[in-house]
Amino acid sequence: MSGTYSHVVIGAGAIGSAASYWLTRRGAERVLLLEQHDLGHALGSSGDHSRIIRRSYHRAEYARLTDAMFEAWEQVERASGLPVYTRTGGLDLAPPEHGGDARLDVFRAAMDAAGHTYQDLTTDDLRARYPQWRVPDGTAALFQADAGIIDIRRSVSAHTALALAAGVELRTRTRVTGLDVRDSSVTVRTTGGDVEAGALVVATASWLPELMGDLGLDFRLTLSEEQVDYVAARHLPSFTPDRFPIWVYHGADVHYGFPVYGEAAVKIARDMRGRFVTVDGRTHQPDPEETARSLRFLAEHLPDAAGAPLVARTCVYDMPADREFVLDTVPGHPHVAVANGAGHAGKFASLLGSVLADLLTAGTTTHDIDLFSLDRPAITDPRFPTEFSLHA
Helix, strand or coil, X not given: CCCEEEEEEECCCHHHHHHHHHHHHCCCCCEEEECCCCCCCCCCCCCCCEEEECCCCCCHHHHHHHHHHHHHHHHHHHHHCCCCEEECCEEEEEXXXXXXXXXXXXXXXXXXXXXXXXXXECHHHHHHHCCCCCCCCCCEEEEECCCEEEEHHHHHHHHHHHHHHCXXXXXXXXXXXXXXXXXXXXXXXXXXXXXXXXXXXXXXHHHCHHHHHHHCCCCCCEEEEEEEEEEECCCHHHHCCCCCCEEEEECCCEXXXXXXXXXXCXXXXXXXXXXXXXXXXXXXXXXXXXXXXXXHHHHHHCHHHCCEEEEEEEEEEEECCCCCCEEEEECCEEEEEEEECCCCCHHHXXXXXXXXXXXXXXXXXXXXCHHHCCCCHHHHCCCCCCCCCCCC
């Protein structure tokens, strides 16, 4: 394989497929999308059916991006004819023994700063509105009406199909083995030959460290193999998307879950179970102990959902030390952009793709992405302490 392209995108997952599509919307005429595996593989962070989309976030920078996030998905749905977003509403819950109402203040502050609306629910309010829940007295809840589900698999399909229809060239089973970055161009070395490009997007998730040296980058990226479980609820109709929202339970562990979607089951997981792995050391094998932990949570708090386990799946969180996104051009090389989702970017994938397209076609973006820069301390300081909490 050889050739010259205006832009090469490495990685055809949620962010890379979005970037390739949005580049065509910004006028790029010769775009190549490279994927080392088959399209739609489940070896990284873009597999399975669903991801949470919400406005309740731990920082105002994220909350302020959510209007543009929802708008990007609306454009993709209109262009593709494929529904990607399902609105269910969303709950953040905090029991009294783990901070209760005060535990939710960080989310209120972020949404207040962004001008988003939400409702505070008392324990009695929660029980009346969603009798599926069994929670201790004093549990606080925050409801946000726009929250719901992004079908991550459909999103990759939609972005890729739209990109291909616009003339993007896709090469699967093509591994990038190295990069030669020059002042205004890039050579991408692959298992199928060298490719020349005027600009480059690197959206390779947990495989980013393999290319860091050639990009002039050197920061810590921690990989954690996470697990989700689908459980055949005892009474499925009580957990359909029109009757039950997505939720995040901020206890000793942060558990989160979904109504029935994609499988005839509810979905539950523990955020940051912390099974740290290397790229070659991941197992892709679910852990029965993690399934048992999730079943215990359901039995205690959502007993009508506590049925038989149906299927378990794994994915990988790839995280800088502060667990914030990376979304920036490489210092000294404005024609090379890097994205990393930090284990929570599914909901933002289309917007992140459009920002990458902005950076490489206009040289700037209207969105505030300073928090995600490559020159922040979590990237530049090898002694920066890890902080993997507050995301779900």
